[in-house]
Amino acid sequence: xxxxxxxxxxxxxxxxxxxxxxxxxxxxxxxxxxxxxxxxxxxxxxxxxxxxxxxxxxxxxxxxxxxxxxxxxxxxxxxxxxxxxxxxxxxxxxxxxxxxxxxxxxxxxxxxxxxxxxxxxxxxxxxxxxxxxxxxxxxxxxxxxxxxxxxxxxxxxxxxxxxxxxxxxxxxxxxxxxxxxxxxxxxxxxxxxxxxxxxxxxxxxxxxxxxxxxxxxxxxxxxxxxxxxxxx
Ligand code: OAD
Ligand code: ZN
Numbered sequence: 001x002x003x004x005x006x007x008x009x010x011x012x013x014x015x016x017x018x019x020x021x022x023x024x025x026x027x028x029x030x031x032x033x034x035x036x037x038x039x040x041x042x043x044x045x046x047x048x049x050x051x052x053x054x055x056x057x058x059x060x061x062x063x064x065x066x067x068x069x070x071x072x073x074x075x076x077x078x079x080x081x082x083x084x085x086x087x088x089x090x091x092x093x094x095x096x097x098x099x100x101x102x103x104x105x106x107x108x109x110x111x112x113x114x115x116x117x118x119x120x121x122x123x124x125x126x127x128x129x130x131x132x133x134x135x136x137x138x139x140x141x142x143x144x145x146x147x148x149x150x151x152x153x154x155x156x157x158x159x160x161x162x163x164x165x166x167x168x169x170x171x172x173x174x175x176x177x178x179x180x181x182x183x184x185x186x187x188x189x190x191x192x193x194x195x196x197x198x199x200x201x202x203x204x205x206x207x208x209x210x211x212x213x214x215x216x217x218x219x220x221x222x223x224x225x226x227x228x229x230x231x232x
Contacts, residue, residue, distance in 0.1 A: 004196070004230070006085035008161075008168045009075065010186055014175020014202055016096050018220045019066045025177050040150045050131065056146040057129040060112045063094040064127060071174070071219035072100035074227040079104050081231055087164040091176060091183050093148050108155040108183065114147035123147055155182060165189055172226075174200045175219050178207030187211060200226060 013023035023029045038044045039055045068076075079086055079102045088105045090097055093112045097105045110116075115126035119141035126144070128134075133142040149155050165171065171190035178184045187210040190197050199211040200222045208214050215222050 004084070004170045006164075006168045007078075007082065007087075007170045007172065008164050008186075008190075009086070009088045010171070010173045010176060010183055011075075011088060011090045011092060011097070012174070012176025012183075013092060014177075015071050015075075015090075015219045015223070016066070016069070016092055016094055017175065017202075018069045018071070018218060019094075019096055021063060021066055021094055021096075023177075025179060036151060040148075041152055042150055043152075045145065045150070053129075053131045053146075056112065056148065057131050059093075060127070060129075060146075063096075063112055066094070066096065068096040068100035069220050071223035072096045072102070074224040075174075076101035078227045078231065085164065085167055087161070089161055089164075089183075089186075091180070106157055106160060108149070108157060108161065110146070110148040110156060112146065112148065115144040116147040117141060117143050118145055119143040158182065161186075162189070165195070166193060168193075168195050170196045170198065172198045172200065173205075173207070173211070174223060175202070176205065178205040198226075 017023050024031045039052050045052045075088060086104050088097055088102055089108055090105060091109045093109055095113055113125060113127060114123045115130060116123050117136035117138060120136060120139035122136060122138035124137050130144050135142055136144055173187060184207055187197050187207050197211045199208055199214040201216060202218060203216055
């Protein structure tokens with residue numbers, strides 16, 4: 001892989017699984033315990049805001065007690081040591097990439113650690129609960145919601161993601177089921193752009209057949225191995 005210079009990495013819930021954060025679609029995953037349309041859509045929020053705020057308050061509290069694992073650490077090392085372009089696009093709303101030290105990250109599905117004011121549009125770092133309808137620090141309205149992208153809403157910074165893909169020589173997908181678009185389509189976009197594609201996942205995903213190469217195993221093993229290989 002000596003001709004690799006610019007890399008786009010897509011991560012999903014699988015990269016945080018070994019930190020003790022539930023994935024969505026694995027057995028016992030979040031979408032088995034909760035209905036997507038109740039807790040992860042604008043309609044669900046309009047119908048029962050308390051249910052949705054409580055769900056995200058619990059998740060926000062839980063992730064703060066978790067720690068980055070060897071996969072996050074390896075990607076942070078790659079970020080530090082890689083001279084070429086690198087963008088870690090994550091679908092995860094936790095902050096474990098950043099806590100491991102990665103800087104070149106993009107949260108396409110938002111983050112648990114921001115509150116978004118629907119009155120003034122301000123985003124504020126938020127670590128506490130939202131259920132009591134605290135005031136927006138910017139405008140004072142009690143209109144804060146989690147800054148996470150729900151089904152039916154547009155993921156963030158798609159232009160920046162596609163711009164990075166157009167410059168990339170390698171696209172790597174880590175720990176994601178390939179079930180949710182547009183992220184699930186990045187591998188096909190990459191193929192059209194004639195970029196090399198690699199999947200690192202516990203098991204073959206829905207999109208596996210689109211990748212030039214797939215390596216299967218727990219993220220804490222396959223990711224550090226791959227990074228070591230790449231940095232040589
Ligand atoms: P999923 O739960 O759909 O998929 C998790 C993937 O990680 C599966 O392919 C697992 O095989 C794999 N996996 C599990 N444990 C792993 C481990 N230890 N090492 C490596 N891989 C492992 O989660 P995502 O693909 O991230 O969106 O889900 C995508 C989006 O769907 C999420 O961002 C969220 C969800 O609904 C929104 O909420 C908008
Ligand atoms: Zn506000």
